[in-house]
Amino acid sequence: MAGLTASGAAYAQQTKRMAEPTELIDQQHCMFCHTSDSPFLAPSFHQIAERYRKVPDATVMLEQKLRLGGRAHWGDTPMPLPPERGGPLSPEDAHTLIQWVMTQ
Structure with a gap:
């Protein structure tokens, strides 16, 4: 990652694919x-990532929605x-x- 700014390096690290948590x-x-x-x-995982990737605190909101359910943000x-x-989901x-x- 030579030549990337600190924020560019952080973004590159954030968007690096991680192993799919298949069991979850x-x-x-x-x-x-x-x-x-x-x-x-519902939207694809790629669409969700694209919409929220640069939104501050989006991961906190998405984690909460995942744990509790909630109103539609896309469609109906x-x-x-x-x-x-599948039952409750831990934080x-x-x-x-x-x-x-x-x-x-």
Whole structure:
């Protein structure tokens, strides 16, 4: 990363792909509504990352939404409540999932 500014290096590190947390994705049934790169019933993970990547505190908001469900930000499909998609999600697991989404 020679030649990158400190903020450029931080952005490059943030957007570096991390390993897919497959067990969490399966447990929470994420692929019932999302795909990696095409909209389905909900936006793709890539679309979510593009929309929120440069928004301050977006990861905190997304982690909260993932843990609690909530109103639709795209179209008419809200994020299902935890019991409807695999059960409660710990703050640590929500963080892991959102960090992965943000690298898409």
